[in-house]
Structure formats: C-alpha cells, structure tokens
Amino acid sequence: MAIPPRTDVHRSVLALFGALLFLTSASARAQTAPTPLEDNRTITLGYIGIAYELGGIIDPTLQPGGTSSARPNWFTFAPHASQAGGKGMYSAALARHFINSARLQPSVSLTGALDRLGLGGVVRLRVQDLSLQLIAQGLTTDAATALSVLTSSLNVAALGDTRTLLATASRMGAMYWSAPGVTPLDKVEAIVITLERTLHEGNLAIFNDIGGSARLYLDWRAAATGPITPSRVLTEFTLVDAYNTEAQQAYTWAVAHAEDSPRPTRMDLLFPGMHWKSLLIAAFALYEEARLAPTPARRDALIAMGTNFVAWREQRDQAQPVFTPSGSPTDEVSRAAVLQALTPFLMTDFGTVRWTYADYAYAQPDRDGNPLTSPPSEYSWADFWDRWNGILFAFNQAYARPTELWVMPEPLTDPLN
Template identity: 55%
Template structure:
C-alpha cells in the first residue's frame, strides 16, 4: 500500500530512532579503521541533499533550497532517500554484528533474549523475531538466527505476513548460512552480515562517486561558463568518458520522444554500445532545456527523461559492480543471493511517500506463474532487469506526489564511531 499521509515520515523517523537506540545500548563489535560505512553514508546523503536543492533551483525559479517544489523532482531529489535506505541496511548489519559479538561472550537462551540484549524491543522486534524463530526451526543456532533476522529490522516486515514470503526468505537465509565460509556458526553468520554491509556500502559509494561526482563537476563548470544553453553543455562540458556525438544523439532522441508512453527506458536497445557517461551529459543538457521551457507538461517530460538517463547510468553501470563484483571475496557469501534474500522486504520512504517492492510485485503479473511462491520473491535486486522496472515505478509514484520527496531525511549518524 502506498502511504502519502504524514504518518509515513513519522514512522520512518521512529524506526531510525529505535535502530540507533538499539545500537547505542550495545558495545562496539569492532574498531573502525578510517571512515565507517555509516559515516560515508551520512556524507553521501548530505551531498545528495545539496545537489537536489541545486538542480531543483535550476529547474524551478520559485524553489528555495530547503523548501518544497511542486514541479517534477530531479533525480537528485530521489537519491537522498535511496541513500538513507542503504544506510538503514548498514545500521541493521551493525546491529546484527552486535548480536554476534554478544553471543561470543555468552550465548543467548532464546531469540527474545538475543534481540532484547541489544535493545531491539517493541513493535520493531516483531517481524524480526518471527523470521528468527523460523530460522531456528530450520536448524540455525539461536544467536545466528537472531542476527540474520535483525538484518531485516525496520524494513517492510508486512511482506513476511505472506507465509510464502516468510518460508522462502527463511530458506534463502538458511542456504546462505550453511554455505558461508568459516567453521564456527557465529563466523558463518558474520560472513553473511558482512557481505550485505559491504554490498550496500560499496554501491552507495560507487553511485555517489559517479553520478554525484559528475553533478558537482557540472555545477562547477556551469558557474564559470557564463550563459549556459543545452548546446554548450553537449559540446563543451568535459566529462571524462562521455562522447559529444553520443550525448547529442541521446539529447535529440529525448526531445523527440519525451512524451512517449511508456517513457524511454531500454537504452541498451535504443543506443547500442553508447557510453553511459554520454547519457549523463545528455541529462544535464535536458535539465537546461527544461529550465528554458515555459510549457509545464513539456518541461516535466524533459525532466523525467533526464532522470531516466541518470538512473540508467547509475544502475546499469555505476552500481552493478557492487552487486556482482568481477572477483568474489573468499570471506563472503554470494552478493546476488544476499540481495535476492533481502529484496521482498525492500522499502524506501521518499519523504511522505512509502514505496515497497512487495506492493510493486503484487500489482504486476506473477513472474514465475507458481502459486506456491509469492510475487515479491521472484525479484532479486542484484539483477539489473529485476530492479530497473521497479525503480522506474518508484519515480512515477514520486511524480504523482511531487512535493513528497522534499521532506528530506535526517542523515544517519554512526553511533559506534569515535
């Protein structure tokens, strides 16, 4: 169910507060070396918020940074919320590691004890406990089951109300555990937890370095370029790897097809062999064209295609290596399998709007046609074509509630740092 009431951001903030409280109540599991994943996540989320404000001010003359815009949001307005969701996943990993760390001192006598002694109580505990108990039934030790269950803290626990999703999720977690490197149960569970943390952190950093880096370079170039028009962006903005002739092709196509239904999205078929950074340049040129366009429908159509161009580069190229690295680490489990296990519970709060993978999956045809499995379990976030249509769907939901994303998240603090 899509939530657009004021309860949605309140619920998201409550979950974050409870997670932080749980982490603060337990001793650190390991010393940090340099920036922690959560410290990186905070920096990235803050950076996206700044970029969202800068690009929306370019597109909407009435927009004030820190305020609300009724114009279609730019890509960077969605990015802080997606980054925050990744950060919450890292918080969950930190919580799971604390469960394992506590178990090394003294094993828990029950799932309830394992969760409560790291401060996980109340309604936030219910779906975690349900999954952990299912894992115990499947033969996993109590603290292992509790730690793996804790990875879903604050996610869309309602997805587990479907017994098929619960059974499949438990089965996948169990398979990851039994196949994990290590001899001792706690070490095997830690391998699963660290795989998730590294995947989320690596993806978070990779996207911001790529798209965020290009955006910051563009804004710096724009400030010194004098009068900026789309044609100058296409021919003069010096983004490494981009090819001006490709950027021009993508830009011209977008202008001709911006109001197509469906909106252009299969760019591997439309532009075979095109360098993804050329799409980034085309996107910035489209934002400039939108800025100069008076008619609102056309302006918003241009913004939407520009968003798709940036999202394609982000998902098809920038982040994919974090999901499917060229060389797997020997102390990890399969990253695609970890993401497939987590996918049914995926939730992103775009300000006052709540988007879940489960809602998307149930609203679409059953992909495997098997009534014994639930639709959300048919998706794996590490597979590009599994996540690309849902991501586009989340954009469309945001376009229908354009002010929602401007309720920006409070970037997460790492309560264990320092």
C-alpha cells in the same frame, strides 16, 4: 530539516565531496577510516546539497529548505535512496554488534536475544517469526537472531505473508550453511559482512560517479559566462569517459520523444554501443531544456527523460558490477544471494512517499503462476531488469506527489559510535 543557504551548501558539499573522492572500499574497512554509516551520512548530505542546487536551476522559485512542484529529478531522489541503503547498513551494524555481544555471552533464549537487541512491536514479532524458522533449520538461537535482524530496518512487514517468510528462511538458511567460518556466529558474520560491503561499495561508487559529475557540472555552470543553453552544455561541458557526440545523439532523441507514452526506457535498444556516461551530459542538457520549457507538462516530460538517463548509467555501470562482481572475497557469501533474500523487504521513503518492492511485485502479473510463492520472492535486486523496472515504478509513484520528495531525510548515525 533545515538547509543552509545555497552558497554555504555549495562550499560544504564541495568540501565533503573532495574528501569522499579519496575513499575506497578498502580504506573504508581500515580502523582509522570512516565506517560505512559515516560515509553514508556524508553521501546523503552531499546529495541534499546537490538536489537543492540543481533543483534551483530547473525551478528558480525553489529556495533552500523549500519545495518545488516541478517533477523530481534524479538528484531529488538520491538523498532518499542513499538513506535507504544506509538503513541496510544500519541493520548490518546492529547484527555485528549483536554478534560481538553474543560471542562474549551467548543468549539463553530467543526472548533474551531479542531483548538484547531492544526490538519491540511489529518488528520484534516479525524478526522472532523469522528466527524461529531459522532455528528449525538447525541454526543456533544467536545465529538465527543475528541473521534475522538484517531485515529489521527494512520493510519487515513483508514477513506477514507466510510465503515470503518461508522463502526468506529457506534462502537465509542456504546462505548460512554455505558461508565460510568455523562457528555459527562466524558464518552469520560472513553474511553480514557481505551485505554491508555491497551496500557501502554501491553507495560510494554511485556518489563518486553521479554525484561527482553533478558537482563538476554545477562548478562549470557557475564559472561560465553568458546564458547557459542546452547547446552549450552539449558542446562545452565534458566528462572523462563521456562522448559529447553521443550525448548530442541521446539529447536530440529525448527532446523528440520526451512526451511519448509509455516513456521510453530501454536505452540499450535506443542507443546500442553507447558509452553510458555520455547520458549524464545529455541529462544535464535536458534539465536545462526543462528550465526553458514553455509549459509545466513539457518541463516535467524532459525532466523524466533526463532522470531515466542518469538512472540507467547509475544502475548499469555503477550498481551492477558491485552487486554481481566477477569474483568475491573469500570471507563473503554470494552478493547476489544476499540481495535476492532481502529483495522482498526493500523500502525507500521518498520524503513522505513510501515505495516498497513488495508493492511493486504485487502489482505485477504473477511470474510463475504458483499460488504457493509470494510475488516479492520471485524477484531479485541483483538482477538488472528486476531492479530497473522496480525503480521506474518508484519514479512514477513519486511523480504524482512531487512536493513531498523535498522532505529530506535526517542522515543516519552509526549505532556503534
């Protein structure tokens, strides 16, 4: 997609981000506020702008709308990850629209319900398979269809493994019967609301924290006089809730171990007791160090360490509290249960590099040794370690094809608007 000149990107992203900082998950549910998909569009566009600004610092040859052969940094991945979350919200919006229509006029058959959704091809067949399994558990046709369509914008091909199909139907059925609500569609709506809020709140939390820190860093850097060095970043750039002494510790360790194989990833063991936001300052210093690296190999090793630092902060302090909160609203089901049910279908297109959680799971040793359970159904995106190791798998897959991540996504639009 066409990207405006970098100065225009800076202004537009700054304006977008300034507006977004005032968003909260509560206000996002108000009628006058942006919908989750509208927020997602703003966030994805914001990440695209940051990706080019920061990428242009690491690789000065990178031009707006162009590509770089340098290893992707966290902010190169971010627009694609945001888009993937948006696809989950898109499925939720489709389900919500279907529920509203079915309340006015119930479907007379499963074929009619699928026709109403406008589904075709493999997606229709897989959603139909899942709907039939749910109907067999006692769900009405419309309830089963609305629940099944939550997979429609994800890796629905995973349902081709009968073991995954049966496990998913069992989990969705259990969520349905435990969901609050009087009517079947009320129960399904509670599940839809849970998914939509979880993805929306996570999208906002990560962008406000990680994207906000990047915006502050880029603004600080633009205003600074004289050469920018890693040392200056570690001593002069500050973030609320981050400690520069901790950032220095993490940076020093990363510079010494960036080329270790396998790459270190257990930040909890390396830096016990650290405030994880300090890793963001260390990451920006590592990206500056990468810019100055004597060889592409050294540059890429430093980028990967910085990216792991950012991802750790993202997943430990922003995503995890949203995915497994201490308490849930009374109109929701378990967020962890929803994420576990959808884990086999998770998918992100990093430009032209497609990552699926199913590919990751099938590449791992069989967890339970039971041939009757599919590997993707043995994991849960709500579990930090299941998520962390899947993300590292995605990073390594994309590192082999760095230029392809610069094919940026076209942000989604809300199907109900």
